Amino acid sequence: SQTIHQWPATLVQPVGSPLSLECTVEGTSNPNLYWYRQAAGRGLQLLFYSVGIGQISSEVPQNLSASRPQDRQFILSSKKLLLSDSGFYLCAWGGTTYEQYFGPGTRLTVT
Amino acid sequence: AQSVTQLGSHVSVSEGALVLLRCNYSSSVPPYLFWYVQYPNQGLQLLLKYTTGATLVKGINGFEAEFKKSETSFHLTKPSAHMSDAAEYFCAVSDRNTDKLIFGTGTRLQVFP
Numbered sequence: 001s002q003t004i005h006q007w008p009a010t011l012v013q014p015v016g017s018p019l020s021l022e023c024t025v026e027g028t029s030n031p032n033l034y035w036y037r038q039a040a041g042r043g044l045q046l047l048f049y050s051v052g053i054g055q056i057s058s059e060v061p062q063n064l065s066a067s068r069p070q071d072r073q074f075i076l077s078s079k080k081l082l083l084s085d086s087g088f089y090l091c092a093w094g095g096t097t098y099e100q101y102f103g104p105g106t107r108l109t110v111t
Numbered sequence: 112a113q114s115v116t117q118l119g120s121h122v123s124v125s126e127g128a129l130v131l132l133r134c135n136y137s138s139s140v141p142p143y144l145f146w147y148v149q150y151p152n153q154g155l156q157l158l159l160k161y162t163t164g165a166t167l168v169k170g171i172n173g174f175e176a177e178f179k180k181s182e183t184s185f186h187l188t189k190p191s192a193h194m195s196d197a198a199e200y201f202c203a204v205s206d207r208n209t210d211k212l213i214f215g216t217g218t219r220l221q222v223f224p
Binding site: 032090098100104 | 143145147152153154155156157160162201205207210212214215216217
């Protein structure tokens with residue numbers, strides 16, 4: 001069966017520091033991968049999605065970037081965090097009938 | 112462009128009462144429709160999906176939803192609420208041109224004893 005992992009689970013970082021969040025998927029090959037952010041009390045915002053290694057589509061201009069160095073690995077990064085980057089970050093992989101399966105999430109607090 | 116509207120950002124029911132969470136969509140192509148549940152500080156879990164075929168779809172935890180094309184709706188129901196159903200629920204429609212999901216803004220369900 002397929003599983004999706006995210007780490008770390010929680011992170012507290014100062015403004016201006018770098019960020020690296022990792023997502024890995026097991027049990028499937030060449031999945032579509034997605035990064036979302038949930039700000040406090042708000043819905044889901046799609047940040048990036050990838051249909052293959054090295055192929056990244058950005059949904060909104062922002063302080064973040066994504067990379068897919070391996071088939072089942074998706075990384076979200078920032079060189080310098082802003083207060084507004086705080087939120088709950090979710091990674092997901094796409095199933096065969098357009099459904100998406102989500103990881104457990106990373107709670108990021110920028111102080 | 113596709114969109115999803117969830118009527119009611121908060122819904123409160125008593126334990127044992129009917130749960131009804133509303134979702135309307137707009138889509139220029141036959142949609143694939145989904146309901147997700149999110150418990151505090153967790154990821155989203157797929158409750159059920161409609162792709163083709165039978166319009167009444169049964170999911171996990173006793174939930175079901177009915178696709179009504181004429182009403183462009185996909186409301187989520189459960190006959191008898193449990194305390195454990197308290198969570199945030201998201202409706203979503205597929206954008207089959209881009210493999211993306213369009214999510215509604217969510218409905219927070221509270222269940223009172």
